[in-house]
Amino acid sequence: MKFSFALAAAALPLAAADTLVNVLTGAGENTLLALVASVPAILTVLESFNGTLFAPTDAALAATVAAGFNASDLTAATNVLEYHAAPGTPFSGVGFTGSAFLTTLQGNPVEAVAVSSGIQIHSAFGIPAANVVKSLPYDGGYIHIIDQTLIPPANIVDVATAANLTSFLSALTTAGLASTVAGLSNVTILAPTNTAFAAIASVAATLTVDQLKTILLTHVISGIVYSTDIIAAKSLPNVATLSTATLDIEFNGTNVLISAAENKSPATVIAADVLADNIVVHVIDTVLLPDLSAPTTAVYSAPSNVYSSAASMFVGAGVTAAASFFF
Ligand SMILES: *[C@@H]1O[C@H](CO)[C@@H](O)[C@H](O)[C@H]1NC(C)=O
Ligand SMILES: *[C@@H]1O[C@H](CO)[C@@H](O)[C@H](O)[C@H]1NC(C)=O
Ligand SMILES: *[C@@H]1O[C@H](CO)[C@@H](O)[C@H](O)[C@H]1NC(C)=O
Numbered sequence: 618m619k620f621s622f623a624l625a626a627a628a629l630p631l632a633a634a635d636t637l638v639n640v641l642t643g644a645g646e647n648t649l650l651a652l653v654a655s656v657p658a659i660l661t662v663l664e665s666f667n668g669t670l671f672a673p674t675d676a677a678l679a680a681t682v683a684a685g686f687n688a689s690d691l692t693a694a695t696n697v698l699e700y701h702a703a704p705g706t707p708f709s710g711v712g713f714t715g716s717a718f719l720t721t722l723q724g725n726p727v728e729a730v731a732v733s734s735g736i737q738i739h740s741a742f743g744i745p746a747a748n749v750v751k752s753l754p755y756d757g758g759y760i761h762i763i764d765q766t767l768i769p770p771a772n773i774v775d776v777a778t779a780a781n782l783t784s785f786l787s788a789l790t791t792a793g794l795a796s797t798v799a800g801l802s803n804v805t806i807l808a809p810t811n812t813a814f815a816a817i818a819s820v821a822a823t824l825t826v827d828q829l830k831t832i833l834l835t836h837v838i839s840g841i842v843y844s845t846d847i848i849a850a851k852s853l854p855n856v857a858t859l860s861t862a863t864l865d866i867e868f869n870g871t872n873v874l875i876s877a878a879e880n881k882s883p884a885t886v887i888a889a890d891v892l893a894d895n896i897v898v899h900v901i902d903t904v905l906l907p908d909l910s911a912p913t914t915a916v917y918s919a920p921s922n923v924y925s926s927a928a929s930m931f932v933g934a935g936v937t938a939a940a941s942f943f944f
């Protein structure tokens with residue numbers, strides 16, 4: 618009976634009217650099915666789920682288990698499974714170009730990216746992109762079989778560390794903002810590279826803690842702003858930050874550029890859309906410098922303008938002092 622059932626399933630094309638569980642069963646990726654069955658709350662959700670389910674192959678899940686994922690840990694299993702289900706308008710992938718972010722039941726998004734070989738799904742920083750190997754309709758949307766398990770983003774500190782943004786992290790600690798930033802969610806962080814901080818080392822050495830705080834908070838935008846939002850808008854003037862300073866953001870056709878009041882030329886985004894837990898990070902090549910003499914109303918006091926005394930720093934005079942500030 619088992620044999621003839623298998624033959625029949627193979628001979629009949631799957632109809633879109635099939636349920637998610639039936640289509641997944643027909644796809645024959647049994648590890649995911651077993652994992653779903655082991656978390657009853659998830660199975661219940663998926664039984665009436667409308668949207669997009671990303672389904673890792675048996676091989677992909679086996680590799681994730683080998684890498685240390687404990688499928689018996691209910692919290693870990695729930696977190697990973699929820700990250701594979703994006704509710705709402707189903708993503709078919711048909712005719713898809715560019716990239717798009719899909720919010721998952723876990724709360725964080727995955728990014729679908731059209732590449733020459735098809736569609737890839739990006740998850741946490743450092744996790745290889747998953748390739749969609751097969752797309753199957755079900756009665757509430759689409760199941761996309763993928764060759765890599767999607768891993769939810771880690772917290773901002775771990776992501777910044779993994780992305781080598783160590784000067785940024787040191788500066789946050791110096792400014793007394795480390796725990797503030799670790800507790801942020803629903804923000805966009807523009808994180809300068811270590812090289813960017815090295816380029817302002819001599820001016821950094823002259824800053825008060827309050828001034829440094831203002832500068833760093835100018836790198837945090839309230840709300841999630843993906844590069845796709847910036848590219849679609851082309852220009853986002855006067856974007857509010859967590860300091861009182863605003864930023865002008867622009868897509869020039871090639872790059873996303875960010876301008877603050879005192880920078881001679883805009884910062885360029887060199888790595889866009891790095892996902893952290895409830896945060897998106899864009900890595901930039903220049904530290905953003907707000908006008909520190911501008912009146913402030915926020916909790917951060919108005920520091921005097923120190924840039925005029927070190928103006929040569931911002932016209933390319935080069936680094937003259939190796940401040941220990943960030944290292
Ligand atoms: C999914 O869509 C069907 C058909 O529109 C609807 O009956 C069902 O309630 C939806 N399920 C959820 C969880 O929204
Ligand atoms: C996996 O999780 C289960 C349930 O929480 C736990 O009992 C077990 O010790 C864990 N295994 C490992 C290797 O951590
Ligand atoms: C990390 O930054 C340091 C200092 O700028 C640099 O020497 C190193 O090559 C970087 N590592 C990576 C993996 O980018």
Ligand SMILES: *[C@@H]1O[C@H](CO)[C@@H](O)[C@H](O)[C@H]1NC(C)=O
Pocket residue numbers: 803839840841
């Ligand atoms: C995220 O922040 C934006 C901008 O401040 C706000 O409009 C939105 O409601 C926030 N979303 C959540 C889920 O808090």
Ligand SMILES: *[C@@H]1O[C@H](CO)[C@@H](O)[C@H](O)[C@H]1NC(C)=O
Pocket residue numbers: 869870871872874885
């Ligand atoms: C956009 O900005 C980048 C970085 O400054 C620059 O290299 C590039 O030439 C600019 N592209 C256009 C079309 O202006």
